[in-house]
Amino acid sequence: MNNQPNMKQATQAVNPHGPRPETSQAAASGPQPTLLGNVYFKFILFGVALGLIGASQSLGIIKASTLGYLGNVLIYAVVALGLNLLLGYSGLITLGTAGFMGFGSYLAAYFTSDMDISFWGALLIAIIVPTLFGVVIGFVSLRIEGIYLAIATLCVSEILLKTFEEAEELTGGMQGKKASYPNLFGFQLDRLTTYILLVVVLVLIMMLTYNLVNGQMGRAFHAMRGSEVAAAAMGVNLLKYRLISFALATAYAGLGGALYAFFIKFTYPSVWNINLSLYVLAAVVIGGMRSIYGTVIGAFVVWAVPDLILKNLPIIGKISGVPYIFNGILIIVVIMFYPNGLAGIGNTLKAKAMAMIASGAGTGPKGASTQADTRTPGSPSGAAQSPAPAQGDAAIRPGADSGEGVSK
Numbered sequence: 001m002n003n004q005p006n007m008k009q010a011t012q013a014v015n016p017h018g019p020r021p022e023t024s025q026a027a028a029s030g031p032q033p034t035l036l037g038n039v040y041f042k043f044i045l046f047g048v049a050l051g052l053i054g055a056s057q058s059l060g061i062i063k064a065s066t067l068g069y070l071g072n073v074l075i076y077a078v079v080a081l082g083l084n085l086l087l088g089y090s091g092l093i094t095l096g097t098a099g100f101m102g103f104g105s106y107l108a109a110y111f112t113s114d115m116d117i118s119f120w121g122a123l124l125i126a127i128i129v130p131t132l133f134g135v136v137i138g139f140v141s142l143r144i145e146g147i148y149l150a151i152a153t154l155c156v157s158e159i160l161l162k163t164f165e166e167a168e169e170l171t172g173g174m175q176g177k178k179a180s181y182p183n184l185f186g187f188q189l190d191r192l193t194t195y196i197l198l199v200v201v202l203v204l205i206m207m208l209t210y211n212l213v214n215g216q217m218g219r220a221f222h223a224m225r226g227s228e229v230a231a232a233a234m235g236v237n238l239l240k241y242r243l244i245s246f247a248l249a250t251a252y253a254g255l256g257g258a259l260y261a262f263f264i265k266f267t268y269p270s271v272w273n274i275n276l277s278l279y280v281l282a283a284v285v286i287g288g289m290r291s292i293y294g295t296v297i298g299a300f301v302v303w304a305v306p307d308l309i310l311k312n313l314p315i316i317g318k319i320s321g322v323p324y325i326f327n328g329i330l331i332i333v334v335i336m337f338y339p340n341g342l343a344g345i346g347n348t349l350k351a352k353a354m355a356m357i358a359s360g361a362g363t364g365p366k367g368a369s370t371q372a373d374t375r376t377p378g379s380p381s382g383a384a385q386s387p388a389p390a391q392g393d394a395a396i397r398p399g400a401d402s403g404e405g406v407s408k
Contacts (some may be wrong), residue, residue: 011397013062014382017360028191033294039210039407040207040210043203043206043207043210044203046206046293047199047200047202047203050070050074050199050202051196051199053070054067054070054071054192054195054196054199057192058192064191066308067191067192067195069259069304069307070195071194071195071198071219071263072260072263072303072304073261073296073299073300073303073304074195074201074202074259074299075198075256075259075260075286076196076256076279076280076283076299076302076303077253077283077295077296077299077300078201078202078252078256078259079101079124079200079253079255079256079257079280080206080251080280080283080284080287080295080296080298080299081167081205081206081209081252081292081295081296082097082248082251082252082253083249083252083255083280083281083284083313084209084284084289084290084291084292084295085099085209085212085213085221085245085248085249085252085285085403086245086246086249087270087281088284088289088290088291089213089218089222089225089245089290089323090220090221090224090225090241090242090245091221091224091226092141092149092152092224092242092245093138093146093149093150093153093244094149094152094153094158094246094249094277095150095151095153095154095157095274095277095278095281096137096156096160096277096362097155097157097249097253097280097281098157098161098271098272098273098274098275098276098277098280099156099157099158099159099160099161099252099272099277099279100130100134100250100257101253101254101256101257101260101276102160102161102164102257102269102271103126103129103130103133103160103257103271103273104126104127104129104130104253104254104256104258104261105126105172105179105256105257105258105259105260105261105272106124106164106171106261106267107122107125107126107129107130107254107257108122108123108126108179108261109172109177109178109179109261110170110177110256110260111125112147112179112180113128113177113178113179113180118183118296119121119182119184119262123258125257126254126255126257127251127255127258127272128254129254130250130251130253130254130257131247131250131251131254133156133250133251134246134247134248134249134251135243135246135247137152137153137156137246137250138242138243138244138245138247139243139279140152140244140266142238142239142241142242154274154277157272157274158274158278160166160272161272161273164269164272165403169245171269172268173269174268175268176266176267176268176269177261177265177266177267177268178265178266178383179262179265179266180194180262180265181194181262181263181265182197182262184193184197187373191263192348194262194263196261198259198263199383201259202296205255206292206296209292210292211313212248213290215261216374217241217244218238218240220237220241221241221245221342223236224236224238224241224242224245257353262355279302279303279327280300282302282327282331283295283298283299283301283302283303283384284298285298285329285334285335285341286298286301286302286331286333286334286341286342287301287331287341287342287344288340288341288342288344289341289342291340291341291344292344293343294341294342294343294344297342297343298341298342299331301327301342302327305326306323306324306326306327307323310322310323310326312325315316330390381402
């Protein structure tokens with residue numbers, strides 16, 4: 001009985017008031033983040049690089065057609081990020097992306113050209129109206145899943161496509177609808193400045209997507225993707241988050257459609273068909289699901305690589321249709337060997353490099369001497385013997401109650 005007070009006094013003498021303030025503060029703070037390690041700063045640097053590439057067109061470094069291809073990549077990257085939220089993070093699928101994108105483009109062209117509404121007003125309408133359609137599809141998704149949901153969204157897209165063709169008074173029918181470059185605060189943009197606007201929008205969308213997937217909403221999406229039954233048991237409101245995921249995907253598509261109308265200055269029905277929906281899906285798969293940068297890379301591969309690179313190759317570029325077959329072949333290769341997409345290749349290489357560095361450090365002289373010190377003298381096999389656990393380790397070691405870690 002006299003030993004217990006003595007042990008308590010000894011413990012208090014060693015650390016009477018817990019850990020030292022400076023020690024606990026240093027442990028809590030950890031390594032100080034640098035500016036280059038800030039994810040938002042990386043997004044901004046990425047946008048600056050894209051802007052400089054576009055600005056080089058005024059210096060004659062790249063062609064005007066190249067600027068057009070890059071602008072398309074930025075537009076479709078915005079749309080693909082919305083599909084990635086739905087498919088990659090939520091586990092839902094849609095083949096109606098093209099229809100909602102076309103819906104946004106026609107709304108933007110109609111309200112700016114015919115109704116003389118400002119750029120911001122038309123852009124807002126082009127986002128809100130498709131979003132409402134997305135909410136309706138979210139309700140429908142509660143009753144159907146998988147391939148049936150994909151077919152249902154495809155039917156909605158085909159209905160919209162037929163509407164674009166027949167509603168000539170609003171859409172211009174098969175002749176299409178004209179638009180113009182945006183007018184921001186009294187300043188009329190041209191092709192290059194509109195491209196810079198696309199870069200700014202893409203960077204903002206990347207930041208928004210990052211915040212969504214790394215917050216409470218992202219955790220709910222991940223739970224839905226893993227198992228809806230388990231997600232519901234954990235308290236995730238499936239109705240709420242299904243509606244949100246479809247609303248976000250259609251909002252991104254409407255935004256991309258409006259940007260398309262303002263950048264291309266024209267929209268016509270033949271663009272918004274099933275092929276476009278499949279191209280957006282290909283961009284997500286090739287770039288990497290649940291990857292923001294990978295989605296942008298996938299959009300570049302789908303919409304820029306065939307025209308900017310493959311068509312300029314000596315043999316492949318001269319054969320009609322071969323550059324576009326490249327996308328299908330690349331999808332097959334990615335699915336077979338890199339299911340995480342092109343973005344996963346960099347992560348794999350980084351992990352292998354770190355493993356090689358760690359293995360090289362473990363086989364050095366210091367590691368060898370440490371291993372020799374822990375061998376038991378006189379042991380016939382020379383095997384290393386684990387040091388005896390300190391007093392009180394069993395009380396804090398996980399599994400100590402079941403006998404794990406106890407010497408026999």
